Amino acid sequence: MATVDVDLPHVKDEDPHHHGPAKGFGRWLYTTNHKDIGSMYLIFSLSMFMIGGIMALIIRAELFQPGLQLVEPNFFNQMTTMHGLIMVFGAVMPAFVGLANWMIPIQIGAPDMALPRMNNWSFWILPFAFLILLSSLFMPGGAPNFGWTFYAPLSTTYAPESVTFFIFGVHIMGASSIMGAINIIATILNMRAPGMTLMKMPLFVWTWLITAFLLIAVMPVLAGVVTMMLMDIHFGTSFFNAAGGGDPVLFQHVFWFFGHPEVYIMILPAFGIISEIIPTFARKRLFGYSSMVYAVASIALLSFVVWAHHMFTVGMPLVGEVFFMFATMLIAVPTGVKVFNWVATMFRGSMTFETPMLFAIAFVVLFTIGGFSGLMLAIAPADFQYHDTYFVVAHFHYVLVPGAIFSIMAATYYWLPKWTGHQLNETMGKLHFWLSFVGVNVTFFPMHFVGLAGMPRRIPDYALQFADFNSMASVGAFIFGFSQLVFIYNVIQNVRAGEKATAQVWEGAQGLEWTIPSPAPYHTFSTPPKVD
Amino acid sequence: MSKAFTLALSLLSTPALADWQLNMNKGVTALSREIFDLHMLIFWICVVIGVAVFGVMFYSIFKFRKSKGAVAEHWHENTTVEVFWTVIPSIILIAMAVPATATLMDMYDTSEADVDIQITGYQWKWRYQYLDEDIDFFSNLSTPREEIINQSTKNSNYLLEVDNALVIPANKKVRFLVTANDVIHSWWVPHFAVKKDAIPGFINEAWVKVEEPGVYRGQCTELCGKDHGFMPVVVEVKSEADYAQWVADQKAMKLAMADEASKEFSMDELIAKGEGVYQGACAGCHQPNGQGIPGAFPAITGSSIATGAIGAHVDIIVNGKSGTAMQAFKEQLSAVDIAAVVTYQRNALGNTVGDMVQPSAIQK
Numbered sequence: 001m002a003t004v005d006v007d008l009p010h011v012k013d014e015d016p017h018h019h020g021p022a023k024g025f026g027r028w029l030y031t032t033n034h035k036d037i038g039s040m041y042l043i044f045s046l047s048m049f050m051i052g053g054i055m056a057l058i059i060r061a062e063l064f065q066p067g068l069q070l071v072e073p074n075f076f077n078q079m080t081t082m083h084g085l086i087m088v089f090g091a092v093m094p095a096f097v098g099l100a101n102w103m104i105p106i107q108i109g110a111p112d113m114a115l116p117r118m119n120n121w122s123f124w125i126l127p128f129a130f131l132i133l134l135s136s137l138f139m140p141g142g143a144p145n146f147g148w149t150f151y152a153p154l155s156t157t158y159a160p161e162s163v164t165f166f167i168f169g170v171h172i173m174g175a176s177s178i179m180g181a182i183n184i185i186a187t188i189l190n191m192r193a194p195g196m197t198l199m200k201m202p203l204f205v206w207t208w209l210i211t212a213f214l215l216i217a218v219m220p221v222l223a224g225v226v227t228m229m230l231m232d233i234h235f236g237t238s239f240f241n242a243a244g245g246g247d248p249v250l251f252q253h254v255f256w257f258f259g260h261p262e263v264y265i266m267i268l269p270a271f272g273i274i275s276e277i278i279p280t281f282a283r284k285r286l287f288g289y290s291s292m293v294y295a296v297a298s299i300a301l302l303s304f305v306v307w308a309h310h311m312f313t314v315g316m317p318l319v320g321e322v323f324f325m326f327a328t329m330l331i332a333v334p335t336g337v338k339v340f341n342w343v344a345t346m347f348r349g350s351m352t353f354e355t356p357m358l359f360a361i362a363f364v365v366l367f368t369i370g371g372f373s374g375l376m377l378a379i380a381p382a383d384f385q386y387h388d389t390y391f392v393v394a395h396f397h398y399v400l401v402p403g404a405i406f407s408i409m410a411a412t413y414y415w416l417p418k419w420t421g422h423q424l425n426e427t428m429g430k431l432h433f434w435l436s437f438v439g440v441n442v443t444f445f446p447m448h449f450v451g452l453a454g455m456p457r458r459i460p461d462y463a464l465q466f467a468d469f470n471s472m473a474s475v476g477a478f479i480f481g482f483s484q485l486v487f488i489y490n491v492i493q494n495v496r497a498g499e500k501a502t503a504q505v506w507e508g509a510q511g512l513e514w515t516i517p518s519p520a521p522y523h524t525f526s527t528p529p530k531v532d
Numbered sequence: 533m534s535k536a537f538t539l540a541l542s543l544l545s546t547p548a549l550a551d552w553q554l555n556m557n558k559g560v561t562a563l564s565r566e567i568f569d570l571h572m573l574i575f576w577i578c579v580v581i582g583v584a585v586f587g588v589m590f591y592s593i594f595k596f597r598k599s600k601g602a603v604a605e606h607w608h609e610n611t612t613v614e615v616f617w618t619v620i621p622s623i624i625l626i627a628m629a630v631p632a633t634a635t636l637m638d639m640y641d642t643s644e645a646d647v648d649i650q651i652t653g654y655q656w657k658w659r660y661q662y663l664d665e666d667i668d669f670f671s672n673l674s675t676p677r678e679e680i681i682n683q684s685t686k687n688s689n690y691l692l693e694v695d696n697a698l699v700i701p702a703n704k705k706v707r708f709l710v711t712a713n714d715v716i717h718s719w720w721v722p723h724f725a726v727k728k729d730a731i732p733g734f735i736n737e738a739w740v741k742v743e744e745p746g747v748y749r750g751q752c753t754e755l756c757g758k759d760h761g762f763m764p765v766v767v768e769v770k771s772e773a774d775y776a777q778w779v780a781d782q783k784a785m786k787l788a789m790a791d792e793a794s795k796e797f798s799m800d801e802l803i804a805k806g807e808g809v810y811q812g813a814c815a816g817c818h819q820p821n822g823q824g825i826p827g828a829f830p831a832i833t834g835s836s837i838a839t840g841a842i843g844a845h846v847d848i849i850v851n852g853k854s855g856t857a858m859q860a861f862k863e864q865l866s867a868v869d870i871a872a873v874v875t876y877q878r879n880a881l882g883n884t885v886g887d888m889v890q891p892s893a894i895q896k
Contacts, residue, residue: 066686066690066691067679067680067681067682067686068680068681068682069682072825073758073759073760073761073762074758074825074828077755077757077758077760139827140826140827141827141828142827142828145757145758146755146757147755151715151716151754151755153714153715153716153732154715154716154755154756154757157714157715157855158655158714158715158757158857160827160828161827242731242732242733242734243732243733246733247733248716248731248732248733248734249731249734282596282604283598283604284604284605284606284608285606285608286608287607287608287609287610288608288609288610288614289608289609290609291614313718313727313728313729314729314731314736315728315729315731315734315736315737318636318637318640321636321640322633322636325629325632325633325636326629329625329628329629330622330625332621332625333618333621333622333625336581336617336618336621337614337617337618339585340585340617341614343585343588343589343592344613345608346589346592346593346596347588347592347596348592348596348602348604348605349592349596349602349604349605350596350597350598350602350603350604351592351593351596351597351598351602352597352598352599361589361593364589365586365589368582368585368586369582372578372581372582375574375578376571376574376575376578379570379571379574379628379632380632380636381566381567381570381632381635381636381639382567382570382571382574382632384567384639384725384726384727385556385567385571385722385725385727387718387727387753388718388720388727388753388754389753449552449553449554449555452553452554452555452556453553453554453555453556453557454557454722454750454751456720456751456752456753456761457753457755458755458760458761459751459760459761460761461680461691461761461762462691462761463689463690463691463692464686464688464690465553468552469552508604
């Protein structure tokens with residue numbers, strides 16, 4: 001990371017052309033301010049996290065015991081589908097965009113995003129996309145029930161009528177993501193402060209730059225695949241209909257060509273966040289800055305050539321299996337480099353364990369466990385036993401919940417004092433951390449066991465030998481779910497009051513964001529800082 | 533009240549059979565054991581790497597604390613170390629990929645099979661066709677509805693039991709040709725380490741050679757709609773002699789069934805028989821009481837088809853309705869079953885049409 005020596009410009013709002021925020025609801029509707037838009041993204045993401053979380057709890061409540069107790073199988077499928085879609089597109093992705101909005105301009109010394117009006121637009125179409133998606137729950141035939149991966153022909157010929165609304169919703173989300181990505185690239189490439197060369201950028205900025213390219217590359221693929229579905233459903237084409245000469249497996253290839261880079265869209269910014277937090281609390285520069293950048297870039301490139309490892313059982317030719325197995329195993333190399341670098345950063349540092357650091361350490365450990373199960377899944381012959389079982393559910397929840405979600409929480413606690421001007425309440429922060437940490441592991445670790453023992457995913461009821469671990473997972477899910485109320489309390493409490501935060505906030509923090517006062521003024525870096 | 537009662541009952545009936553299996557099944561074929569060994573190999577590789585990495589990390593966490601007076605050092609790069617931990621994992625991975633590829637090649641060798649069986653996934657049942665014999669049947673979940681809705685105690689094979697199991701001979705190479713009729717399913721028996729997607733319009737191949745006779749259970753593993761969780765796979769492996777006997781029995785049964793179809797049935801006989809057929813084949817979608825699920829599956833009670841012309845009623849059951857979840861039942865049900873279920877639907881579930889159809893009139 002850049003050692004930043006800054007000629008601090010006038011950070012106070014002395015310039016008469018700069019106004020504070022407008023009053024009332026209009027401020028939020030018309031705002032082009034990156035901080036306002038960042039906050040809106042984060043609040044939106046938090047509310048989607050809660051809605052998707054309620055769905056998860058409905059799923060876990062039904063799975064608490066064998067037998068059907070609470071919901072019908074069809075509704076259960078709607079819950080698994082909507083939970084996945086909302087968490088991926090509504091919670092994780094907008095949270096990262098929100099953090100990018102808030103932090104990237106500040107971290108590179110820019111006054112705002114490059115395209116502020118588009119920024120407003122890309123946020124404000126999101127709530128409508130999710131209203132459309134959620135409204136399908138109340139339509140005749142119910143919401144989409146074909147899984148978040150919506151494999152054809154279950155999602156075309158055999159889909160409920162609400163699938164058309166789902167397609168429309170996905171298009172809007174995609175447009176929002178593409179606009180967000182264009183904005184981030186334009187900002188990073190054009191608006192860095194003098195002296196902020198690419199290889200001096202904070203890693204959060206770097207990872208987002210690479211993520212934004214991934215988004216631009218694959219969101220149109222997603223748009224393409226849902227459009228082909230739309231054509232099949234309404235206009236008589238047969239892209240995915242074998243009876244008409246189409247190919248159901250084509251759907252999976254196109255979907256996962258989007259889907260695998262999408263997985264990294266949800267984890268690369270997390271790598272960036274963790275690479276900011278660990279050096280701060282280890283009081284030591286990030287080990288191997290440039291190898292971190294190259295590792296992220298190679299993970300991103302590899303993500304385009306591994307998609308069919310999601311499809312080892314579809315009956316690919318042997319050479320296909322072997323190619324995708326090798327390519328997938330390769331990803332472990334740059335990912336390993338990142339983990340080794342984080343550990344090397346801690347080694348011979350001077351560590352303290354404030355809330356953001358606790359989440360970051362938990363991220364490193366638990367994400368690595370998710371990485372290990374990912375490596376196991378890459379072994380194609382063994383994958384025949386793992387595929388579509390709870391082992392996979394355990395794997396991707398380990399990389400997404402204590403991975404992506406913990407990184408978002410770590411980032412929130414890390415930068416919250418900068419946003420609100422109030423120091424964290426460490427006691428409450430640690431309470432949230434420990435409840436979440438225990439809850440996450442009690443929920444997802446037993447899933448490895450039932451998966452290996454043979455429990456398929458996406459089933460509303462299961463054979464008796466899976467009962468004990470399922471009860472355990474359900475208990476964990478409720479602990480994790482309800483402990484997020486502590487998170488909400490912490491955030492609201494911090495916005496309202498608290499000990500005054502200094503500009504530096506954390507003793508070991510480095511970077512431009514710690515040179516401006518806390519809370520960050522409405523306009524920052526109207527005159528660019530000079531970075532040496 | 534009744535809901536509370538059911539819930540209480542379900543709590544009481546919590547299985548005593550639940551166990552704490554932690555690992556994958558070793559399985560009963562040479563290939564499944566090979567896969568198990570690969571699984572354990574990669575697992576131990578992960579454990580060793582994990583212990584090393586987390587060991588250094590936790591050592592750092594305990595040793596290099598500010599509260600213990602640790603002062604941060606200033607180095608932040610070391611090319612040798614970075615090259616080392618890029619190259620070493622690459623070598624481990626290549627070492628891992630070699631045996632994995634060898635196993636994969638064995639799995640893909642479906643040549644020289646002794647028995648060929650076509651497996652077709654339907655919403656939500658499996659069809660087994662023995663290509664060398666004239667044997668063709670459907671395999672449905674046989675767990676009673678009362679167990680699923682917690683009104684009676686769950687038996688030890690809860691959700692893993694079927695009316696007609698797939699029967700294969702031991703010590704023979706059995707080749708499966710896997711496909712589907714409607715959506716994508718996936719046929720999985722953990723003890724065989726065979727999991728193949730059943731895809732409409734495609735035929736996938738897999739094979740198994742089981743050494744020991746026995747009963748092996750699995751499930752559909754690709755989300756295929758509402759009752760995805762309720763389409764188990766049961767394979768009965770018989771010794772060669774028992775298998776030959778079973779094949780002969782199947783053929784005799786088939787003749788007996790053809791005989792029955794030419795008989796004349798009374799309305800009461802048909803309705804009584806039809807109720808069983810309805811609960812097995814229709815109630816999954818149209819619901820046990822015939823009310824359907826609004827917006828997804830139409831009701832039978834008062835439906836224009838079940839109360840309209842009997843010819844059209846027979847036709848939709850025999851041929852299905854394309855573009856919907858309504859399947860063609862001509863392959864799945866015998867002429868007797870179709871006649872019975874048509875008669876049942878017209879004269880039960882709140883319908884009182886008063887007519888009936890004989891098996892001999894069913895044109896398949």
